[in-house]
Amino acid sequence: MEQEKQSRRSFLFNLGIISAVFLATVTFIRDVIAYLVPPRKKKKFHKYLVAEELELPVGQAKEITISKKPVFVVRLKEGYKVYSGVCTHLGCIIHWEEDKQRFYCPCHKGVFDKYGNVVSGPPPRPLDQFEVIVENRLVYIQVEEKPGGPWA
Secondary structure, X not given: OOOOXXXXXXXXXXXXXXXXXXXXXXXXXXXXXXXXXXXXXXOOXXXXXXXXXXXXXXXXXXXXXXXXXXXXXXXXXXXEEEEEOEOOOOOOEOEEEOOOOXXXXXXOOEEEEOOOOEEEOOOOOOOOEEEEEEEOOEEEEEEEOOOOOOOO
């Protein structure tokens, strides 16, 4: 039996085809894995000054505006809490009622207690709450940065 001798040209041609198919397959598999398992990005935060520590007596709230959105700083016996001033029902602006120690949405009669929990009305969930940091007698909130800015 005689073996066919392969010419140098056909050997290099076959080697090139096999290499190209192998390279394309490896690249495809790498891209599929990169798509299915994206890299973890470290979260970035912004810190905003919202009050001085002794500025508010216990049981009072202070409304401030950050990037045209209302935010309430409430001082409780347990410490400070900071809530979004936007109702979780339809995005209406809420108000603090100091005499009743609650947040009230006048548009749809939504009521939240001083801890931001829904007491009555149509809101489906509690008020959004921000992480509070107290440093050097100043009260800050920490907000996660999102694409388009931290308040987008």
